[in-house]
Amino acid sequence: MKNNEHEFNQLLSAIIKTTHFVKTEVIQTLWSGYGEIARFETVEPDLDKFSNGPDMTFVVKHINPPVIQQHPRGWSGTISHQRKLASYDVEAEFYQHWANKTKPFCALPQFIGQASLSQSCLSSKMIVMSDLDREGFPTRLTTVSAENSKICLRWLARFHALNMQHDPLDNWPNKLWPIGTYWHLATRAKEFDAMEKGPLKDAAVELDKRLNNCRYKTLVHGDAKIANFCFSNDLAHVAAVDFQYIGGGCGIKDVVYFLGSCLDETTLERQFEQLIDDYFTELHTALCLFQSAFSRREIEKEWRPLVNIAWADFERFLAGWAPLHAKRTTFSHRLTVAAIATLNK
Numbered sequence: 001m002k003n004n005e006h007e008f009n010q011l012l013s014a015i016i017k018t019t020h021f022v023k024t025e026v027i028q029t030l031w032s033g034y035g036e037i038a039r040f041e042t043v044e045p046d047l048d049k050f051s052n053g054p055d056m057t058f059v060v061k062h063i064n065p066p067v068i069q070q071h072p073r074g075w076s077g078t079i080s081h082q083r084k085l086a087s088y089d090v091e092a093e094f095y096q097h098w099a100n101k102t103k104p105f106c107a108l109p110q111f112i113g114q115a116s117l118s119q120s121c122l123s124s125k126m127i128v129m130s131d132l133d134r135e136g137f138p139t140r141l142t143t144v145s146a147e148n149s150k151i152c153l154r155w156l157a158r159f160h161a162l163n164m165q166h167d168p169l170d171n172w173p174n175k176l177w178p179i180g181t182y183w184h185l186a187t188r189a190k191e192f193d194a195m196e197k198g199p200l201k202d203a204a205v206e207l208d209k210r211l212n213n214c215r216y217k218t219l220v221h222g223d224a225k226i227a228n229f230c231f232s233n234d235l236a237h238v239a240a241v242d243f244q245y246i247g248g249g250c251g252i253k254d255v256v257y258f259l260g261s262c263l264d265e266t267t268l269e270r271q272f273e274q275l276i277d278d279y280f281t282e283l284h285t286a287l288c289l290f291q292s293a294f295s296r297r298e299i300e301k302e303w304r305p306l307v308n309i310a311w312a313d314f315e316r317f318l319a320g321w322a323p324l325h326a327k328r329t330t331f332s333h334r335l336t337v338a339a340i341a342t343l344n345k
């Protein structure tokens, strides 16, 4: 057995408190060969360590960046590589310190444990969590109807209500990203430079500023696309995964990114405004549920004008990253133009 495999098994045994387990399925390899996410099963029928019962299954996100990228002249110095590594630290931090207290209100995997591996590279680690398929969320979708998107809007609204802040302290949200999402301007200089000259590029700094300067801030999931939600078979319940870009920000950033990720242009044309209304209704319900001190009215007053701004801000990312992206539709252009027009008022 290779050294790092041995270390992996040892650390995993310590976390799940048995040496008897098997990997049953690689669910997915991580982006650019940074590791894999896999399903495991304990094989001792009499062991009942966790609530799942004797044949417990669990999921391990094993981050194991390619060795070449650790080379001094490799990619290790690049911004995107460092950011990727930091994002796994943030995700592990979220699972360790935030996930289990969030779970009763917004479904997500239960945190079981985490460990750093020393063998292959310094940034190698594992996050061990419960298996959402076993917890009633076995369905994955790539698109949804407007109707079915509402359950995700509810998840987001609850998550935002639960973590709502007004003028948060400088150190909030601790070791999560100070600004959540993977596309915000400060981290996308290369894409910004690649943008063609024009009104969107001219407006980029101001769009970003408007979003960052909002006073009601919450935790944004940061990559709330449809692929990062796991559904119950009847699509009535949903859980979220993939918290690498979680951090502070205006909740609307999650909402517009989510709707853009799963609805086609025609549906967006017809239903976008209604779905934004639905989100605010869910936010209100959730704030009441959590007996929040914050008023929906005040939050909505600040966040509504940020809907088009947040849309345009993501469009700014696409314009630099993949100018010919299919999501750059007429609808998207219309919202972007509308957002830019509000900046000078």
Ligand SMILES: Nc1ncnc2c1ncn2[C@@H]1O[C@H](COP(=O)(O)OP(=O)(O)O)[C@@H](O)[C@H]1O
Residues within 6 Å of the ligand: 027, 028, 029, 030, 031, 037, 059, 061, 109, 129, 130, 131, 132, 133, 140, 227, 228, 229, 230, 241, 242, 243
């Ligand atoms: N705890 C879990 N239980 C069941 N499925 C999971 C779990 N965590 C992740 N998955 C599945 O694996 C996929 C990839 O995981 P994710 O954390 O999103 O990795 P990546 O960063 O590569 O996108 C998810 O989209 C989801 O379908």
Ligand SMILES: [Mg+2]
Residues within 6 Å of the ligand: 227, 228, 241, 242
């Ligand atoms: Mg993912």
